[in-house]
């Protein structure tokens with residue numbers, strides 16, 4: 001709890017790093033990762049759309065931009081129109097994005113993902129949010145922890161062998177090396193929202209009986225292996241984050257006690273420095289909440305579970321009011337806020353929020369070109 005009357009949201013934040021130097025963000029506003037489904041040729045390469053989209057958000061004053069879910073291999077992309085991080089052309093296009101983001105004083109994170117049974121989707125088509133893209137539209141046969149379909153409308157997956165799992169772990173590490181070469185400051189591993197790592201963590205979807213399924217220890221194994229492989233491939237001077245669905249909102253699924261245990265282990269023993277708290281996305285349930293700050297309590301619970309560590313905890317979900325974000329930070333619920341849809345509506349959300357919270361003009365993080373906008 002702070003007693004300083006200056007904005008906490010617009011105070012700097014240091015993400016810890018294994019080498020002890022830490023990585024400073026100019027403020028505590030984080031762009032939440034949001035797929036744009038805007039790749040032109042189904043080749044995983046960022047386009048001018050990505051440059052203008054992330055460029056506007058960087059100019060709008062965010063401290064850290066988390067670039068959308070990016071496939072660690074072609075089969076792991078959520079859709080044929082997703083970004084990838086598995087070849088040189090993709091790496092070069094990421095470098096262009098990162099360079100512009102840095103020129104605006106913001107830091108850049110990339111969310112590395114394997115979508116498992118939710119890969120090859122068609123989420124860009126209005127009214128057909130879920131389900132597999134047909135093969136003739138660029139879809140592909142997916143792989144997963146089991147040979148079952150992950151949800152209505154998705155094709156059954158090919159069950160991953162031990163070798164197949166090891167290949168994915170090594171693809172995460174290779175993507176981390178490319179992310180470093182592209183200039184990213186931070187990696188966020190996607191372990192939320194029903195994709196491969198979440199599929200492996202939850203007893204609702206992981207029915208394997210080998211060392212990757214069954215007990216909690218076994219269900220945690222793939223995520224631990226991915227974190228270890230990425231940490232080993234990623235410099236000790238750079239922070240490593242993870243996004244987690246803190247609960248499945250379903251009896252018998254993940255709950256916040258289980259995910260708190262996992263986060264404590266990953267922070268204390270496996271080099272995770274930043275935890276971004278979300279929920280759900282694995283199975284459809286009417287219990288999934290929405291509304292202003294709908295994950296705030298979960299964020300605060302994970303933050304408490306990590307109180308004896310130096311990890312930074314952020315939370316996402318329905319945060320659009322600057323005053324609400326400020327209150328969440330001032331009362332110590334979390335260290336930073338991730339902003340999703342509010343940033344689509346207004347890419348200059350931080351500039352607006354800073355003005356509303358009384359941050360002096362000269363400290364407003366907006367691009368100088370926009371200082372006369374009278375926020």
Ligand SMILES: Cc1cc2nc3c(=O)[nH]c(=O)nc-3n(C[C@H](O)[C@H](O)[C@H](O)COP(=O)(O)O)c2cc1C
Nearest residue numbers: 032033034035068069316317318319339340341342
């Ligand atoms: C168009 C769209 C794309 C999204 N893509 C991703 C993604 O790539 N990775 C991810 O973790 N979450 C993704 N999300 C979820 C958001 O990051 C965020 O968690 C969610 O929208 C709730 O936060 P909000 O209320 O601030 O929007 C997406 C959401 C939207 C609306």
